[in-house]
Amino acid sequence: MPKVRVGQIELFYEQDGQGDPIVWVHGLSLDHWVWGLQTPLFARHFRCLAFDNRDAGQSDRSPDSYTIKTLADDAIGLMDALAIDRAHIVGLSMGGAIAQELAIAHPARVKRLVLVSTYTSSDRRGADVLHSFALMRTRFSREEYARATMPWVFTYHDYLTSGLVESVTTRFLEDPYFLPEEVYARQVEAALSHFSEDRLGRITAPTLIVNGDEDLMTPMRFAGTLHEQIPGARLAVIHGGGHALILTHAAEFNRVVLSFLQES
Numbered sequence: 001m002p003k004v005r006v007g008q009i010e011l012f013y014e015q016d017g018q019g020d021p022i023v024w025v026h027g028l029s030l031d032h033w034v035w036g037l038q039t040p041l042f043a044r045h046f047r048c049l050a051f052d053n054r055d056a057g058q059s060d061r062s063p064d065s066y067t068i069k070t071l072a073d074d075a076i077g078l079m080d081a082l083a084i085d086r087a088h089i090v091g092l093s094m095g096g097a098i099a100q101e102l103a104i105a106h107p108a109r110v111k112r113l114v115l116v117s118t119y120t121s122s123d124r125r126g127a128d129v130l131h132s133f134a135l136m137r138t139r140f141s142r143e144e145y146a147r148a149t150m151p152w153v154f155t156y157h158d159y160l161t162s163g164l165v166e167s168v169t170t171r172f173l174e175d176p177y178f179l180p181e182e183v184y185a186r187q188v189e190a191a192l193s194h195f196s197e198d199r200l201g202r203i204t205a206p207t208l209i210v211n212g213d214e215d216l217m218t219p220m221r222f223a224g225t226l227h228e229q230i231p232g233a234r235l236a237v238i239h240g241g242g243h244a245l246i247l248t249h250a251a252e253f254n255r256v257v258l259s260f261l262q263e264s
Contacts, residue, residue, distance in 0.1 A: 006081060016048050017045070022047070025090065025092065025095035026095045027093030028187055072106075086109055088110075090116065096115040096117065099114075099118075100196045112205055112263075113205040114208045150168070155241070207233040209223050210236045213241065
């Protein structure tokens with residue numbers, strides 16, 4: 001399996017396709033597999049690079065605590081190692097925070113930026129939600145944890161789609177890279193370290209913001225702030241979409257993002 005050393009960490013990655021690179025950045029407690037309904041399609045047009053953040057999937061566990069900036073630096077290190085000078089960056093949730101940090105700190109490395117179901121800062125409500133998830137990891141079985149957290153990710157209408165939530169729950173229960181509680185807690189603290197609201201005006205890449213109007217984890221107020229503060233940003237609202245819109249509304253999401261990335 002392909003890995004590359006970035007500083008003290010070996011990062012796992014997968015690549016497919018040719019053309020302009022897209023770097024796909026996943027969110028909290030996930031890994032590169034979350035883009036499974038995107039990369040096969042986009043690889044027909046682009047060189048797709050999906051990787052596991054430190055402390056996720058098949059990448060190394062971090063030797064100590066870290067921040068969103070650390071994870072953005074990891075992504076740049078991965079691009080350097082694979083001779084990718086400039087790429088489209090697509091970030092989901094915590095991955096969108098990483099993508100913001102990358103675009104602010106390394107503007108020359110970002111061709112186009114797509115921020116999906118993401119946020120601009122932690123707040124008391126969001127911190128309480130993530131800390132409660134971390135606590136549940138220490139108290140609940142894996143199945144109990146899945147049942148307790150799925151309603152935060154899926155909408156009422158998602159639950160009406162036959163077999164959808166059950167299939168995701170099964171995948172969650174069978175995940176060979178399920179994070180130990182202490183690793184998950186470390187990821188939570190990294191996610192909560194993010195604050196970009198005073199720096200969004202420094203993003204120069206053409207930017208598309210995608211958010212579901214029923215997202216409980218990253219409500220529309222965050223998309224509004226990103227849209228207002230990033231110069232020239234566009235906003236695509238997925239009606240009926242929750243936090244898992246790249247799965248539940250994959251066709252619409254893929255169409256909107258592919259169109260944006262193919263613009264000259």
